[in-house]
Amino acid sequence: MNDTLDALDQLILKELTRDARLGWSELAARAGVSAPTVRDRVRRLEDTGLIQGFVAELSPRALGYGLEAIVRFKPFPGKVHILADRIIATDRIVQCDKVTGEDAFVARMLLRDIAELDGLLEPFTAHASTQTAIVKSSPVPMRPPPLIE
Amino acid sequence: MNDTLDALDQLILKELTRDARLGWSELAARAGVSAPTVRDRVRRLEDTGLIQGFVAELSPRALGYGLEAIVRFKPFPGKVHILADRIIATDRIVQCDKVTGEDAFVARMLLRDIAELDGLLEPFTAHASTQTAIVKSSPVPMRPPPLIE
DNA sequence: GTTGAAAGACTTTAATT
DNA sequence: AATTAAAGTCTTTCAAC
Numbered sequence A, B: 001m002n003d004t005l006d007a008l009d010q011l012i013l014k015e016l017t018r019d020a021r022l023g024w025s026e027l028a029a030r031a032g033v034s035a036p037t038v039r040d041r042v043r044r045l046e047d048t049g050l051i052q053g054f055v056a057e058l059s060p061r062a063l064g065y066g067l068e069a070i071v072r073f074k075p076f077p078g079k080v081h082i083l084a085d086r087i088i089a090t091d092r093i094v095q096c097d098k099v100t101g102e103d104a105f106v107a108r109m110l111l112r113d114i115a116e117l118d119g120l121l122e123p124f125t126a127h128a129s130t131q132t133a134i135v136k137s138s139p140v141p142m143r144p145p146p147l148i149e
Numbered sequence C: 001g002t003t004g005a006a007a008g009a010c011t012t013t014a015a016t017t
Numbered sequence D: 001a002a003t004t005a006a007a008g009t010c011t012t013t014c015a016a017c
Helices: A007-018 A024-031 A035-047 A080-089 A116-124 B007-018 B024-031 B035-047 B080-089 B116-124
Strands: A051-058 A067-075 A093-099 A105-111 A128-140 B051-058 B067-075 B093-099 B105-111 B128-140
Touching: A007 A024, A007 A035, A007 A051, A007 B051, A024 A035, A035 A051, A051 B007, A067 A080, A067 A116, A067 B093, A080 A093, A080 A105, A080 A116, A080 B128, A093 B067, A105 A116, A105 B128, A116 A128, A128 B080, A128 B105, B007 B024, B007 B035, B007 B051, B024 B035, B035 B051, B067 B080, B067 B116, B080 B093, B080 B105, B080 B116, B105 B116, B116 B128
Parallel strands: none
Antiparallel strands: A051 B051, A067 A105, A067 A128, A093 A105, A093 B128, A128 B093, B067 B105, B067 B128, B093 B105
């Protein structure tokens, strides 16, 4: 699965999870090795799938989404599949997991304001009951997994 | 809050949310403008806070985390603050939101295997009751917000 | 697996439209 | 606000250790 991360790999991952646009030479300087070396390491980390990709993170608030909600969906009998399809097709849902238990899906939904909530959930009323919680703050904004071997 | 995104901004954001390491010249070619122009746009998008940062995404599975759990915490009276502190200090919790309702915190936790669950929740038993759901799949892995103005 | 050096490609600045 | 051109810098390849 993963051939143990040495100190260099760990340093590279730490830097790239902070700033994915760091150049090879800057990364090399911080790591105390040559540019071709870090480039090689990163390519290997990508090839093994440990680095899944490099992405820009956008601010929902700056985009006009004033609210986030956590919505739990409890599917009606026989509706699990169509519910999943609807969730995937709803682009205001920016994250969703299928989980054990009665509330089969847990989703994160973006709202311009609270007035939008009813309308956004309406398409799901035929397929599931929902429970909604409004996000008041995010004590742990998405952060990288601890690096273990 | 945000001075409307024109077609160029939108294209740039779309590309950078797919590959944050794209070079200016490649981005410029895809957008049909010059390199200094895209560089300028991206700088402005960063300055306005719309682009929060560029990060490498790591694979929890490739790091040896075979399971993910969604844990809901219902704090005991007077324990909200210490609970929040413990959550923040737990690096296996890679995301946590404080939400409305009885289950004041909703967290995403990484587990090497199911045997770890009890031990990881044990430190919280003095401060909250918990409800745990195991992630079976992720129909919507974290994706960018829809771009609106 | 890592390095150093050279060629080539990219980025950045500044002047211009 | 975007472009061009030039200077500087970074990246990449490859031979060597």
